[in-house]
Amino acid sequence: MNQLTSGPQSIRESKLNSHHLERLAVVYVRQSSGHQVLHHQESSQLQYGLVAHAERLGWPRERILVIDDDQGISGASSEGRLGFQRLLSEVALGHVGLILGVEMSRLARSCKDWYQLLEVCALFGSLICDLDGLYDPSSYNDRLLLGLKGIMSEAELHVLQQRMWQGALQKARRGELLSKGPVEYVRDGDTLALDPDEQAQSVIRRVFELFDRYGSMHAVLRHFVADGTRMPVRPSHGAGKGQLQWRRPNQTGIKTILSHPLYAGAYVFGQSSQSRKARRQKRPYRLPKEEWTVLLKDRFPAYIPWCQDEANQERLKQNRSLFSSRGSVRQGRALLAGLVVCGRCGYRLRTQYGGRRSHPIYRCGARKSLYGEPSCQMLKAGTARSGDRAIGDVGLGTLSAVGQLPSR
Template structure:
């Protein structure tokens, strides 16, 4: 028995701590795992009873860079502090901790609780200064080793990225070729990817593309990582946003778009991944690295569009057009403080535009104004201003709609053609086999039947899309398009034009609208419309009274009392007040009610 191991240690339990950093190491580095579990036999050989040896392996597959999330290490430290442990076994210091802070904390507990630390060769007593020095050095080396490993791995990745080769899986629409990324040879895949970017150039938001995909039964291709076969699946929000944010589709190789930063979260040090950084901050950027689907300018336009649609990105963004009644939601700006005004909906009345000031600093609400009068004024200005050449507009609209329909038709036909090719190839393989070889024949026959079933499903989906989404334009459709193109007010007021469509049309030509209250000489609202062309139009409309001016005007109250003293009924008083334009926000009956209260 080693002289450092006393009866005090043998009376307690021996803890064998086992850890490997990743799940891959657990499954592949079998020898390391066996060495660690063999420490239990070393504990028995040093004098501990077999039933007194505890295996602590809850932290398998977890990094030792921090004690956070390592339940096994936490249990070990807790039992050491409570005097239940006589020895801690580990093949090396790095298994217990690769952080000097966690390592020193454990050694301090072991020193006070008289616990020895044992590896494959040596027994250490942390209460002895020489042993403590050796353990300190081992812990420091383990921490620095992790840092050196990280530097070497990061350097290797960066060097590979500088050559434009650090791809794990090619984005949809690309495959690996002899010179790096190449366009997918499958025309149906290329058509589907190109159609997504074409739709985003005309749709107001990514969610609108998802609605279009559901309406047209559009499916997105994805190549299986093992078989490389194309699988068609419904388009999801995460996948769509990843495509729109990926600069690879602009022919640009980018590395370092999601850097990792160390931050404090609730007093704990954590590593978090930054969602997206500006192109100037990317670690590596190689233009024209491979064939593109869109230009770099189109990619940057898409990023700005996505940023403006992100309602949570900050008050400077407009947010995507939604179905709310407020026409100017997202583009209305407070004329007092310059902040973006919010559309406030109240079940008791119409919506309003409200500036809440800087709520993060506890400021009070800046001001609010009724929404419908402002919306009507801007709507009238928009319809009066948008009077282009009827012929040019009708031809342009017809061409745009036809192009969209043709693109969708092309994507469907390419997918059907690919399904037919797969079915024909399965048929040829089946017919080329000796009929007497029943094992192979049954397999190929099953594959042929599956390909025929896939073809039937695609053709059925195509038929449903043609019927529901009108992929092919009829002569009646073209006539209707020309008619609507010549009459923008008809399109604007059409029952099929939803609120989000009206907002999207407005944002095509209007950048922002500043709304400013004016109290002198009259109570009005000044509206400054900033057009996308940088021109500015200013209009002024009356501003309805709010709660603060509803019947508190002393002159109005005095006039009501005079009329009541003259013997007039409430409805007669209300009629006279309305005649001389003494009004509240709700005229008529509301005036009658106020007259009754004032006269009393």
């Protein structure tokens, strides 16, 4: 029987003092994913039930604060966990006498975050409580036990991740780990098949034919726009999930068709970097083909042979290198480079320089680049900086008006 249920009076006599009871008791509630929040409600009820524990320890209900802002967020890091950051702030302000959690892993799965919490609690005299007992982080024995619990929580997460990764890797090496593939393929049991709609297949094959003819992704897009060709799409979620839809062509869709190895019949796993930097930026870094974890050729029905896909990737790479230099905003003469937004489509205007005097030009080419449509607009300066000066005069006039306001 744990200490909380066996006798709160003994706990109060040994560790709880009046200065603790005068401050807040914070119940921290967290589950690691949205699926757990929806389907593992017993855990939620157990965590919210700690409010009753706090009341039995002597806190009135009005001084019990429940922080559940981190529901559905992993405890592997404090990044993005507003609830945990709020908890640290409340402790650092001296508002918290007791923190309650079902177990230490609810608070943090990272030793860095865990020890940060312990340091702040020890400095400001806050206690920590779980289902096993009550701890004072300023006490050596309690600090040692809390440290061990934090290490076990982090190790448990590592073991779980490794176990899941090894299981996924074994399945991927057999080519059986199927995630959501391109929309032009459909699930057929344990494999992927071409879209059963022959017109959809015809459009996909047309993409490769036109790219082979023009050698440019944008040329393919412009051809489709001129012909009025629509692209086949089967949404993976929403009201029309799985139903064939026809949408206007766009750069992203054509790029996916030309660059995804599945269209050449290959099964690929581990194309993207798993580094912390890539996860933090939320933009996966695509690895070179030699570094892919699994590559199984001729695994699925293909639109093109593998040798043609390799040639296409090389051509796309060469095309990118032609336009890789975009200049530096800091070195340009335009004052508003990267700041002006098109009032018609909402995309940022690109900065160009033309003429013998290199007059700055703000041009919106988003629709042309993405959908092959004409550019929205262009703002050309009559003299070297007249366009910037006109906008600058408005800003300076506004600042001057603010400076003339009476002080309070």
